[in-house]
Amino acid sequence: xxxTPNTAFSLEGRKVWVAGxxxxxxxxxxxxxxxxxxxxxxxxxxxxxxxxxxEVEDWMExxxxxxxxxxxxxxxxxxxxxxxxxxxxYDNLMIEANILHGAWRTGAAKVLFxxxxxxxxxxxxxxxPEDSLLTGPLEETNQWYAVAKIAGVKLCDAYRRQYxxxxxxxxxxxxxxxxxxxxxxxxxxxxxxLRRIHEAKEARARSVTVxxxxxxxxxxxxxxxxxxxxxxxxRHYSREGPINVGTGREISIRELAETIASVVxxxxxxxxxxxxxxxxxxxxxxxxxxxxxxxxASTELRGGLEQTYRWYLDNLAGTGLERARPAAGG
Numbered sequence: 001x002x003x004t005p006n007t008a009f010s011l012e013g014r015k016v017w018v019a020g021x022x023x024x025x026x027x028x029x030x031x032x033x034x035x036x037x038x039x040x041x042x043x044x045x046x047x048x049x050x051x052x053x054x055e056v057e058d059w060m061e062x063x064x065x066x067x068x069x070x071x072x073x074x075x076x077x078x079x080x081x082x083x084x085x086x087x088x089x090y091d092n093l094m095i096e097a098n099i100l101h102g103a104w105r106t107g108a109a110k111v112l113f114x115x116x117x118x119x120x121x122x123x124x125x126x127x128x129p130e131d132s133l134l135t136g137p138l139e140e141t142n143q144w145y146a147v148a149k150i151a152g153v154k155l156c157d158a159y160r161r162q163y164x165x166x167x168x169x170x171x172x173x174x175x176x177x178x179x180x181x182x183x184x185x186x187x188x189x190x191x192x193x194l195r196r197i198h199e200a201k202e203a204r205a206r207s208v209t210v211x212x213x214x215x216x217x218x219x220x221x222x223x224x225x226x227x228x229x230x231x232x233x234x235r236h237y238s239r240e241g242p243i244n245v246g247t248g249r250e251i252s253i254r255e256l257a258e259t260i261a262s263v264v265x266x267x268x269x270x271x272x273x274x275x276x277x278x279x280x281x282x283x284x285x286x287x288x289x290x291x292x293x294x295x296x297a298s299t300e301l302r303g304g305l306e307q308t309y310r311w312y313l314d315n316l317a318g319t320g321l322e323r324a325r326p327a328a329g330g
Contacts, residue, residue: 009110009166009235011038017065018042019050019099020072024179024223025114025172029069032227041065051091056098060106068103069230070096070113070152078141078211078279080186085144092148100155104165111167112234113156115149115242117219117285118142119171127286130171130242139280157240166238170230173246173285177223177304178311189253190220194260194309198317201266208261208268211276214254219284221247222299222307232295246285247297253278263305 016033020026021042033040041063048059050072074091081088096113103111120128121136133153138146149171156167180191187195193210200208229245237243251259257270287296 009238011036011067011231011235014038014066014109015064016040016067016069017060017063018069018071019095020070023071023073023075024177024181025175025226026069026071027179028177028223028227029071029230032224032231036231038067050098051094053094053098053101057102057105060099060102064106065103066109067234068099068108068111069234070099070111072099073114073145073149075145075181075188076186077188077192078277081142081145088144089148092145093151096148096152097155100152100159100167103167104159104163109166110234111156111165112230113152113167113169114230115153115169115171116145117171117173117244117246117283118146118280119150119153119242120283122280126282127248127284128244129286130244130289133242141277141279153242160240168233168237168239169242170233170245171242171285172226172229173219173221173244173283175223175226176220177308178315180223180308182312182316189218190256190260191308193257194264194305194312195316197257197260197264197266198309198312200268201264202317206268207271208257208266209271209273210253210257211273212253212278213274214252214257214270214272216253216278216280217250217282217284218253218256219246219248219250220256220301220304221245221297222304225297225299229290229295229297232293233290236293236295243289244285244287245290246287247301248285248287248291249301250282250284251301259302260305260309263302263309 016038048055122139124132153169156169159165159167176190181187182191182195
């Protein structure tokens with residue numbers, strides 16, 4: 001399907017609320033928006049609990065943002081999704097419903113809802129087109145998060161149909177970069193691997209165990225590219241349904257682990273534990289729709305990994321703690 005950029009929406013003079021500004025994605029979007037002629041507003045947990053409707057509506061009634069970016073979510077890897085199903089479903093449903101309804105009630109001119117490519121069926125066609133949504137069973141290991149994000153997409157569509165609201169939905173592929181969650185227990189595969197391999201190097205370990213067979217194929221995009229895509233979509237896109245945001249390039253988990261080991265300087269072996277779940281066998285996004293609009297990711301994977309590892313060394317290495325992004329205006 002051909003796409004024509006819609007350049008009618010301007011950010012100039014707009015008050016833009018980035019919900020989830022202390023997370024990796026939200027923080028990167030705040031930094032990218034700083035280059036635009038708009039006013040950025042934020043609200044931390046100490047100001048408003050996004051899972052509580054009255055708090056969200058009261059804050060939005062007072063702040064009156066013109067544009068809302070929904071980057072707030074409860075996120076985690078396979079282990080976290082599998083062990084905390086109620087939290088992943090309930091928290092994400094509440095956060096997105098409260099913000100989207102509040103945006104409609106307070107007359108926001110534009111809303112960008114960020115989901116995930118995990119909304120697509122486990123065995124979706126590859127690369128995954130947007131129209132494969134709801135055509136098959138989800139991957140069981142992250143179904144709770146996926147169901148919540150599907151609900152968010154449909155809620156955006158519902159407000160568009162019933163009220164003509166300019167609500168759009170973007171589905172990023174696997175993201176990485178500074179301020180990621182490097183937890184070994186509930187982080188995503190890339191940051192968790194980077195930390196595990198770094199700690200193995202520091203401990204002079206002979207090997208590192210990697211979950212699964214190493215065969216699954218994944219796509220990874222630097223968070224700064226996602227932030228740039230978010231601003232592009234706010235300015236140039238207005239349509240029902242999800243739009244994929246990715247690189248269109250994939251790599252096996254084995255190749256990813258080997259690349260990280262090379263970046264870190266780990267010279268031991270990588271042992272793949274096939275008793276652990278692999279997750280979806282392949283997940284590559286079809287980014288044809290976004291490419292046709294004129295946007296493409298620009299960060300090469302190894303260069304992005306090198307930058308991320310430098311940030312990790314400067315901020316987290318040896319602390320055993322996850323560092324929160326500093327508050328930006330609230």
